[in-house]
Amino acid sequence: MNSNQILSYDREHVWHPYASMRNPSAVYEVTGARGVRISLEGYGEVIEGMSSWWAVAYGYNNPAINAAIEGQMRKFSHVMFGGLTHEPAVRLAKRLVDMTPSRLQKVFFCDSGSVSVEVAMKMALQYWRARGVSNKNKFATIRGGYHGDTWNAMSVCDPVNGMHTIFSGALAVHYFADRPKCKFGQPFDASDFDSMGDILERFGSEIAAVILEPVVQGAGGMYFYHPDYLRMLRSACDKHGILLIFDEIATGFGRAGMTFACQYAQVEPDIMCLGKALTGGYMSFAATLASDAVADTISDGGVGLFMHGPTFMANPLACAAANAALDCFESFDVPARTRRIGEILADKLGPLAGLPTVADVRALGAIGVVEMKEPVDCALVQRLLLKHGLWLRPFGRLIYTMPEFVISDEDLLCLCSAMVAAVEEISK
Numbered sequence: 476m477n478s479n480q481i482l483s484y485d486r487e488h489v490w491h492p493y494a495s496m497r498n499p500s501a502v503y504e505v506t507g508a509r510g511v512r513i514s515l516e517g518y519g520e521v522i523e524g525m526s527s528w529w530a531v532a533y534g535y536n537n538p539a540i541n542a543a544i545e546g547q548m549r550k551f552s553h554v555m556f557g558g559l560t561h562e563p564a565v566r567l568a569k570r571l572v573d574m575t576p577s578r579l580q581k582v583f584f585c586d587s588g589s590v591s592v593e594v595a596m597k598m599a600l601q602y603w604r605a606r607g608v609s610n611k612n613k614f615a616t617i618r619g620g621y622h623g624d625t626w627n628a629m630s631v632c633d634p635v636n637g638m639h640t641i642f643s644g645a646l647a648v649h650y651f652a653d654r655p656k657c658k659f660g661q662p663f664d665a666s667d668f669d670s671m672g673d674i675l676e677r678f679g680s681e682i683a684a685v686i687l688e689p690v691v692q693g694a695g696g697m698y699f700y701h702p703d704y705l706r707m708l709r710s711a712c713d714k715h716g717i718l719l720i721f722d723e724i725a726t727g728f729g730r731a732g733m734t735f736a737c738q739y740a741q742v743e744p745d746i747m748c749l750g751k752a753l754t755g756g757y758m759s760f761a762a763t764l765a766s767d768a769v770a771d772t773i774s775d776g777g778v779g780l781f782m783h784g785p786t787f788m789a790n791p792l793a794c795a796a797a798n799a800a801l802d803c804f805e806s807f808d809v810p811a812r813t814r815r816i817g818e819i820l821a822d823k824l825g826p827l828a829g830l831p832t833v834a835d836v837r838a839l840g841a842i843g844v845v846e847m848k849e850p851v852d853c854a855l856v857q858r859l860l861l862k863h864g865l866w867l868r869p870f871g872r873l874i875y876t877m878p879e880f881v882i883s884d885e886d887l888l889c890l891c892s893a894m895v896a897a898v899e900e901i902s903k
């Protein structure tokens with residue numbers, strides 16, 4: 476197929492994320508990718524500033540991850556995980572247990588971030604059923620969150636920006652506390668917790684778990700809130716007998732400037748979801764980690780089994796990719812590097828805050844956000860950025876970047892100047 480045929484068949488028959496088949500927005504054909512760059516048909520090599528939705532942390536075509544997958548492929552690419560096990564999975568499990576908060580001791584491998592959220596929510600429900608508590612069937616979360624697009628994950632996404640209106644009447648109804656107002660890096664005011672505190676106080680007997688993204692809310696608005704909120708949340712959950720689930724799918728493995736964002740608060744969850752950068756962005760894969768207390772309770776009461784088991788559970792190729800990605804993670808001080816990336820982003824994008832069209836500029840770790848006052852024309856901004864050699868995918872009022880952790884200072888400066896130029900152009 477030539478490029479025109481690819482684009483025209485794509486337009487007629489292939490659904491893209493959150494897209495119309497009647498009037499699809501422009502897509503660009505990728506013909507290659509290496510390091511922090513992708514090759515786009517008709518545009519040549521451009522810097523890819525999204526890490527492909529937070530995932531490709533160590534760059535495209537990473538030689539070490541390629542070699543690990545090739546090596547595993549020659550041994551075996553897949554075996555079922557029911558009644559069988561393998562070294563790549565066990566080694567990966569050990570590494571995850573060792574690097575995550577000490578409370579998390581058990582690992583459940585699954586297919587994607589959304590599925591790991593489903594698994595986490597099922598674990599919380601089975602935990603209470605195993606204890607003979609039948610009325611804890613609800614979840615609480617904060618507004619502005621994003622946990623994925625599958626059924627129950629969707630039910631705890633932001634009720635306004637998420638898909639609640641489309642699916643209202645069909646989705647489970649949970650409790651939504653106000654989004655924490657105190658921002659990361661600013662003073663904390665304990666009244667920030669009132670909304671959540673009130674929900675847990677009044678409805679705690681119905682709530683199985685609180686689920687949220689620690690410190691960084693990603694796809695729900697790229698918002699950074701104060702870690703002290705999580706400390707208050709942990710103690711309120713303990714007080715009211717509620718499990719705490721941290722969704723670190725986007726923030727895990729150094730993205731926010733700590734190995735895990737919950738380390739800013741030094742708070743441990745009972746259940747944690749990991750995905751995205753877990754395989755260095757090579758393939759869809761995720762893990763849900765649980766405490767001994769959660770796992771033992773599920774195993775001791777009720778049916779005594781955790782009732783989930785995907786066909787491709789612990790896929791050996793994905794485990795091999797993840798082990799190689801963890802080797803990359805360990806080969807340099809990722810959190811120090813992402814904190815430094817954040818300083819550069821803040822420094823170079825910061826002046827945009829002076830434009831009358833810009834509402835806010837913020838950066839934390841390898842996440843840089845320019846929040847406009849009005850929704851942006853995504854297609855237009857993409858064209859402007861491409862002229863400056865950068866690929867991004869803005870949404871809503873946000874023009875943001877999540878660069879690969881391996882980006883050089885030089886490329887990062889190019890990325891920043893492209894963003895600055897595009898924002899200035901749409902601000903004229």
Ligand SMILES: *Cc1c(COP(=O)(O)O)cnc(C)c1O
Nearest residue numbers: 587588589621622623693724725
């Ligand atoms: C991307 C994301 C998910 C969903 O992961 P998928 O792999 O897309 O299913 C869940 N939670 C958070 C915080 C995410 O950023």
